[in-house]
Amino acid sequence: MxxxxxxxxxxxxxxxxxxxxxxxxxxxxxxxxxxxxxxxxxxxxxxxxxxxxxxxxxxxxxxxxxxxxxxxxxxxxxxxxxxxxxxxxxxxxxxxxxxxxxxxxxxxxxxxxxxxxxxxxxxxxxxxxxxxxxxxxxxxxxxxxxxxxxxxxxxxxxxxxxxxxxxxxxxxxxxxxxxxxxxxxxxxxxxxxxxxxxxxxxxxxxxxxxxxxxxxxxxxxxxxxxxxxxxxxxxxxxxxxxxxxxRGADNVYGEIAGYGATFDPRPGSGREPGLRRAVERALADAGTSPDEVDVVFADAAGTPRLDREEADAITAVFGPYAVPVTAPKTMIGRLYSGAAPVDVVSAVLAMREGLIPPTTQVELSPEYALDLVVGQARTTSVRTALVLARGYGGYNSAVVVRSGD
Known part of the structure; x- marks a missing residue:
């Protein structure tokens, strides 16, 4: 079964x-x-x-x-x-x-x-x-x-x-x-x-x-x-x-294929934030390798320190500029507990259409080695997406979403 x-x-x-x-x-x-x-x-x-x-x-x-x-x-x-x-x-x-x-x-x-x-x-x-x-x-x-x-x-x-x-x-x-x-x-x-x-x-x-x-x-x-x-x-x-x-379901948008969660270490400890480990655990849980991921929906905290930590985690797992990254929440703001479920919705709709929605308003800083989808949407096949979310107090979560086709 x-x-x-x-x-x-x-x-x-x-x-x-x-x-x-x-x-x-x-x-x-x-x-x-x-x-x-x-x-x-x-x-x-x-x-x-x-x-x-x-x-x-x-x-x-x-x-x-x-x-x-x-x-x-x-x-x-x-x-x-x-x-x-x-x-x-x-x-x-x-x-x-x-x-x-x-x-x-x-x-x-x-x-x-x-x-x-x-x-x-x-x-x-x-x-x-x-x-x-x-x-x-x-x-x-x-x-x-x-x-x-x-x-x-x-x-x-x-x-x-x-x-x-x-x-x-x-x-x-x-x-x-x-x-x-x-x-x-x-x-x-x-x-x-x-x-x-x-x-x-x-x-x-x-x-x-x-x-x-x-x-x-x-x-x-x-x-x-x-x-x-x-x-x-x-x-x-x-x-x-x-x-x-x-029951003959008409819609199967996609599968929740993998999940990983970690906590950040104590501030000032000098230890690495936990986001990279959350990503690796989600990929392992899904049986997915980094090169199979077609897009990352970023948490996109919008502060220099947290953006730096997230960019470092993404590049550590995937390599510099190796995977498209997007943060469509720049259009609507951070919705707190609602934000990541909305990104999951965006991920499965991106799979349906073959289109990665853009990160609006942003001019990517050269200090981040990210392939950020800015300005307008990017047409491409999307079969596997990674959604990231971080919470105040050190929570890190990652979910792998896979196409239902």
């Missing part, structure tokens, strides 16, 4: 597109969606740009009873889950409830919901705080709400490892498929563009303070000044290859 975990459905919501086709039509041409923050007045803050989803109205997609109990990130995730089911050609009742599970990632939880309820507590008193505050802010709420809404009672959970979490959750989903589950939802969503969330992000010291959207988020550029945050993410339906074949 095959234990391959294949992607059969996608739900994606990003600043440059809602749904697979809208997202890809914008990403493949390098459409920039970064701009001034509009969800609150950010004029007094040092960072004032974000990738916002401006075309989303939850009331158009969800029943009114869910709105008072959900944060923006959960509303986006619930709609993405509906889209993924439709994309996969599966209805929740088609598979036994204990054969379906949900594993998501989260970086901040429902920050905006939490902020609103704290404001009510401070300004009006405890009797005005919503009872839903007890879970709407929580990291695991997306897994919980998706499973409840769709009657999914199989293995479920949440992973909290910042930007690396999206890949860690997908790897956990693959693990559950290999243990016998038929279908697992996985991915990540974050949406913390609110004053409370903004202060927390600024405190991390890695946000770009530039005001020009075209020159704010510049990984691997000599002018790199930090990253621009964004909101959104992606959810994937993973199934065993056998299960997908038995």
């Amino acid at each position: 095959s234990d391959k975990a294949v992607i059969t459905g996608i739900g994606v919501a990003t600043p440059n597109g809602m749904g697979v086709e809208d997202f890809w039509s914008a990403t493949r041409i390098g459409k920039n969606a970064i701009g001034p923050v509009t969800r609150f007045d950010a004029s007094a803050y040092p960072a004032r740009l974000a990738g916002e989803i401006r075309s989303f109205t939850a009331e158009d997609h969800l029943p009114s009873r869910l709105l008072p109990q959900t944060d923006r990130m959960t509303r986006l995730a619930l709609v993405a889950a509906d889209c993924a089911f439709e994309d996969a050609g599966v209805r929740p009742g088609d598979i036994a409830e204990f054969d379906m599970g949900v594993v998501t990632a989260s970086t901040s939880g429902g920050f905006e919901f939490g902020q609103n309820e704290l404001q009510r507590l401070w300004s009006q008193g405890s009797q005005y705080v919503s009872a839903y505050q007890s879970f709407a802010w929580f990291y695991a709420v997306n897994s919980g709400q998706i499973s409840i809404r769709n009657g999914m009672r199989g293995p479920s959970g949440v992973v909290v490892s910042d930007q690396a979490g999206g890949l860690d959750a997908i790897a956990q989903a693959r693990r559950q498929i290999r243990k016998g589950s038929r279908l697992i939802f996985s991915g990540g969503f974050d949406a913390s563009i609110c004053p409370w969330g903004w202060v927390a992000q600024i405190a991390g010291g890695r946000l770009s303070t530039r005001t020009d959207p075209e020159r704010a988020y510049l990984p691997f550029d000599a002018d790199a000044n930090g990253y621009v945050p964004g909101e959104g993410g992606a959810l994937l339906i993973l199934e065993s290859e056998r299960s997908a074949r038995e």
